[in-house]
Amino acid sequence: MDSITRRRAAAYVCRSCIRRTYTQRHQRTYSSAVQPDIYDVVCVGGGPAGLSLLTALRASPVTSHLRIALVEAQDLSKIQSWKLPPDRFSNRCSSLTPSSALFLDKIGAWDHLARDRIQPYHEMQVWDGVSDARIEFNWAPDAAPSAGTTIAYMTENLNLTSGLLRRLAQLGGVSVFGNAKVENISFGEQTEAQDLREWPVVNLAGGKQLVARLLVGADGANSPVRSFAGIEARGWDYGRHGVVATLELQGQGWGGDQMKTAYQRFLPTGPVAMLPLPGNYSTLVWSTTPENASLLKRLPTKDFVALVNAAFQLSPADLEFMHTQSEGQAEEYSWRSEHTPFHSEIIPQAVTGVQEGTIASFPLKMRHADTYIGERVALVGDAAHTIHPLAGQGLNQGQGDVQSLANTIEYAVNHGQDIGGRLSLEPYLAERYTANHVLMGVCDKLHKLYSVGSGPIVSLRSLGLNAVNSLGPLKTFVMSQAAGHGTKVF
Amino acid sequence: MRSSLRHTPALLRHARAARPSCRVPLAAAVQSPTLGAPALALALAPASTRASSSSSVNPSEISHFNALAATWWDPHGSSRILHLMNPLRHDFIGTCRASSPTVTSSTPAGQLRYLDVGCGGGIFAESAARLPSTASVTAIDPSPGVLAVARSHAARDPGLTAEKLEYISATIETLPPGGGNKDFDVVTLFEVVEHVDNPAAFLDRCGEFVKPGGWLVMSTIARTWTSWFTTNLMAEDILGVVPKGTHDWRKYINEDELRAHFRGKSGWSSPRVMGVVYFPGLGWKEVRGSEKIGNYFFAVQKNA
Ligand SMILES: Cc1cc2nc3c(=O)[nH]c(=O)nc-3n(C[C@H](O)[C@H](O)[C@H](O)COP(=O)(O)OP(=O)(O)OC[C@H]3O[C@@H](n4cnc5c(N)ncnc54)[C@H](O)[C@@H]3O)c2cc1C
Ligand SMILES: C[S@@+](CC[C@H](N)C(=O)[O-])C[C@H]1O[C@@H](n2cnc3c(N)ncnc32)[C@H](O)[C@@H]1O
Numbered sequence: 001m002d003s004i005t006r007r008r009a010a011a012y013v014c015r016s017c018i019r020r021t022y023t024q025r026h027q028r029t030y031s032s033a034v035q036p037d038i039y040d041v042v043c044v045g046g047g048p049a050g051l052s053l054l055t056a057l058r059a060s061p062v063t064s065h066l067r068i069a070l071v072e073a074q075d076l077s078k079i080q081s082w083k084l085p086p087d088r089f090s091n092r093c094s095s096l097t098p099s100s101a102l103f104l105d106k107i108g109a110w111d112h113l114a115r116d117r118i119q120p121y122h123e124m125q126v127w128d129g130v131s132d133a134r135i136e137f138n139w140a141p142d143a144a145p146s147a148g149t150t151i152a153y154m155t156e157n158l159n160l161t162s163g164l165l166r167r168l169a170q171l172g173g174v175s176v177f178g179n180a181k182v183e184n185i186s187f188g189e190q191t192e193a194q195d196l197r198e199w200p201v202v203n204l205a206g207g208k209q210l211v212a213r214l215l216v217g218a219d220g221a222n223s224p225v226r227s228f229a230g231i232e233a234r235g236w237d238y239g240r241h242g243v244v245a246t247l248e249l250q251g252q253g254w255g256g257d258q259m260k261t262a263y264q265r266f267l268p269t270g271p272v273a274m275l276p277l278p279g280n281y282s283t284l285v286w287s288t289t290p291e292n293a294s295l296l297k298r299l300p301t302k303d304f305v306a307l308v309n310a311a312f313q314l315s316p317a318d319l320e321f322m323h324t325q326s327e328g329q330a331e332e333y334s335w336r337s338e339h340t341p342f343h344s345e346i347i348p349q350a351v352t353g354v355q356e357g358t359i360a361s362f363p364l365k366m367r368h369a370d371t372y373i374g375e376r377v378a379l380v381g382d383a384a385h386t387i388h389p390l391a392g393q394g395l396n397q398g399q400g401d402v403q404s405l406a407n408t409i410e411y412a413v414n415h416g417q418d419i420g421g422r423l424s425l426e427p428y429l430a431e432r433y434t435a436n437h438v439l440m441g442v443c444d445k446l447h448k449l450y451s452v453g454s455g456p457i458v459s460l461r462s463l464g465l466n467a468v469n470s471l472g473p474l475k476t477f478v479m480s481q482a483a484g485h486g487t488k489v490f
Numbered sequence: 491m492r493s494s495l496r497h498t499p500a501l502l503r504h505a506r507a508a509r510p511s512c513r514v515p516l517a518a519a520v521q522s523p524t525l526g527a528p529a530l531a532l533a534l535a536p537a538s539t540r541a542s543s544s545s546s547v548n549p550s551e552i553s554h555f556n557a558l559a560a561t562w563w564d565p566h567g568s569s570r571i572l573h574l575m576n577p578l579r580h581d582f583i584g585t586c587r588a589s590s591p592t593v594t595s596s597t598p599a600g601q602l603r604y605l606d607v608g609c610g611g612g613i614f615a616e617s618a619a620r621l622p623s624t625a626s627v628t629a630i631d632p633s634p635g636v637l638a639v640a641r642s643h644a645a646r647d648p649g650l651t652a653e654k655l656e657y658i659s660a661t662i663e664t665l666p667p668g669g670g671n672k673d674f675d676v677v678t679l680f681e682v683v684e685h686v687d688n689p690a691a692f693l694d695r696c697g698e699f700v701k702p703g704g705w706l707v708m709s710t711i712a713r714t715w716t717s718w719f720t721t722n723l724m725a726e727d728i729l730g731v732v733p734k735g736t737h738d739w740r741k742y743i744n745e746d747e748l749r750a751h752f753r754g755k756s757g758w759s760s761p762r763v764m765g766v767v768y769f770p771g772l773g774w775k776e777v778r779g780s781e782k783i784g785n786y787f788f789a790v791q792k793n794a
Contacts, residue, residue, distance in 0.1 A: 038648055065622070195646045213649075415577035416617030416624075418647060423565040423573050 042212035046072030049381025049398035050218030051164035056406035058171040059107040069175040076178035080165035091244045091358040093283040094395040095152035113163035120150040123261040185228040214420035223383035229374040235367035241293035243286040248353035293361040306333035376420035546692040556635035562611030592703040601625035602675040608682030612640035619655035630660040673701040679708040703794040713742030760791040
């Protein structure tokens with residue numbers, strides 16, 4: 001076993017074949033029969049999932065000799081050099097769980113992120129907007145997992161992807177095709193020497209062709225790789241939009257900068273969440289109806305701020321009324337809040353401003369691919385599954401996929417398997433599919449449960465939240481799920 | 491191919507998919523077993539003429555494997571269980587080589603030369619050729635249909651160059667002996683000994699191709715009451731989940747018989763064994779002691 005696992009892998013595509021390919025092309029510049037450019041892994045999509053996968057493959061001595069290509073429609077050099085002043089934050093942020101952070105550290109990427117822009121948080125306040133039943137997620141002294149008391153790390157997506165790109169540049173060895181859109185994907189040809197009829201060929205705008213032993217679809221929710229592989233993604237639209245914004249608060253939070261809290265309130269229209277960023281800043285994720293979302297985007301800043309404050313504080317009836325106003329929410333809020341009793345420390349500190357240009361919205365949907373693998377194809381991240389953001393798990397699920405796929409490829413290389421073969425990819429599917437399915441089901445049911453405004457379900461669910469709050473072990477379970485420690489149970 | 495059939499019908503059903511390639515003449519299989527029958531002792535009796543050109547090939551075996559060729563590389567076909575077992579072969583070879591202070595190699599970079607006898611569609615041969623620690627793999631099989639499948643499958647992988655992987659239509663008796671540097675660091679016979687006539691002579695002939703310090707590595711299935719009960723009586727006669735005549739239980743060879751065979755020869759040492767069991771849904775797992783009842787790996791090292 002040892003001597004096998006210790007073996008270093010050389011690229012499956014032997015160097016001499018590649019050399020031959022190149023020299024032949026030079027010699028036969030005018031020939032139409034250009035030799036195919038063959039890669040062990042072609043990854044379409046340089047988002048968080050694709051970049052982590054390639055970094056993992058390059059960082060492992062077992063897989064570092066694979067011949068790898070990355071295809072991304074965006075300008076990657078812009079993302080790599082992404083920089084914002086310390087008091088400005090991007091509106092697309094994700095909660096990285098400790099297990100995602102550990103993985104990023106293992107592949108050497110964590111140190112390349114701007115750490116002063118990452119905000120760990122240690123508590124969660126979750127409550128029902130209709131009944132006010134509440135659950136406080138903070139670690140009981142003896143229940144904290146050994147990884148520390150951090151529930152998650154709020155990270156700008158661009159901080160993550162630019163850090164990954166820097167780490168990848170440091171590792172080197174990936175043929176990067178940036179600003180390159182995949183036009184279509186076809187199959188290879190049979191020649192006298194080789195039979196590539198089952199090998200995917202990625203055709204880029206401009207005519208470049210990349211032949212893949214393993215084609216990875218990390219190309220997001222509308223994955224062209226998934227369509228090529230004929231894999232259906234099923235699900236539904238929630239009829240909700242996610243509104244995001246970077247908020248300025250009156251202070252660093254009730255616990256100062258050492259003890260930060262994430263807040264989420266379930267409203268009949270969907271959950272509204274405020275997640276801490278460094279200093280006085282927080283990021284907003286509000287799922288609501290498309291009409292409400294477009295109102296929020298239209299409002300003058302002071303009215304937007306008032307409506308966000310109201311969302312964490314006023315009754316659903318008050319909120320509903322304020323959504324019918326085309327402006328003037330600021331006055332309405334100051335009047336109504338005086339008459340609404342609340343305990344200030346269990347809701348976020350007051351929002352005082354919004355960073356310019358950070359209010360945006362996107363439609364929420366739930367999609368799950370029928371499978372994550374096909375012959376010479378694997379899907380990771382949003383290409384495989386799109387989830388309701390209320391659990392903050394979308395990006396973390398992708399990191400889980402990537403970790404599993406990288407391990408699967410490593411095992412295959414160590415045992416001489418064809419890394420594109422369906423048989424070699426089966427362990428990845430087995431490890432990830434059910435885990436993702438269960439998590440998606442839970443988030444979906446939470447959404448439905450909390451989208452009801454009155455009636456027996458409300459009292460039942462408050463009973464549920466209050467009961468969870470008083471049940472230590474169950475709470476620990478829920479929290480460790482959020483923090484990514486409990487994957488074994490799923 | 492031959493996995494240990496366990497007692498539950500569910501397992502028998504799973505095992506069935508793995509089995510059809512192991513067919514032997516009906517007449518032989520329907521006879522009831524006599525445990526410890528002299529047939530096996532005879533089968534493993536020292537070969538009178540080493541390196542004889544008399545063939546180990548049983549013609550009905552060959553036609554059977556020819557018929558199977560088409561589905562060899564279907565991941566859900568009849569060879570699925572063999573595909574799943576393949577990584578363990580590498581693990582076992584790795585443990586054998588790690589266990590001995592004498593380590594051979596065939597290139598300055600420490601790479602190995604493999605001879606895979608009875609390679610079939612090339613499941614092991616291809617995987618060995620892909621390892622960066624491999625100098626080359628020579629793979630032989632007497633079934634022409636099977637070998638054609640092996641060749642055309644290898645052509646689908648541009649990484650499997652002619653220098654790395656060579657298929658030869660041959661039996662071990664017709665393969666010209668290498669000698670010296672041309673000998674092999676590892677000679678493998680996976681799921682083959684139970685299909686050959688004169689296994690003792692066959693093993694001796696294969697052994698001639700091993701370098702001093704190199705390993706002769708094989709896998710097969712034990713001949714026990716359990717394997718007779720599960721593969722012959724239950725699977726074929728009572729449950730009927732495996733076509734009658736699929737198994738010639740009398741051709742199964744036990745690990746202690748293999749040990750005794752090589753103990754009786756000079757020039758071999760360090761016998762190693764690993765029993766494995768197929769668990770549906772989990773795959774093949776090493777189970778200590780299971781070599782006495784079902785599938786197992788066996789290896790011996792040629793004295794340096
Ligand atoms: C608008 C929006 C806001 C979001 N906000 C949040 C949030 O606040 N919190 C949160 O947790 N999650 C959020 N999500 C979800 C989160 O961003 C995703 O879960 C995560 O980005 C998935 O990463 P990925 O790498 O799988 O896919 P993506 O990040 O979608 O990356 C896919 C990449 O593939 C590239 N690509 C696609 N097609 C092609 C092609 N044909 N050729 C070349 N390249 C191609 C794209 O350019 C893109 O870079 C949001 C998603 C969206 C769409
Ligand atoms: C059960 S298959 C195993 C194939 C391959 N070793 C594997 O495990 O993937 C047995 C193979 O042994 C071959 N065979 C049968 N008789 C043989 C003999 N006498 N010498 C060499 N090979 C033989 C068959 O043609 C068949 O391909």
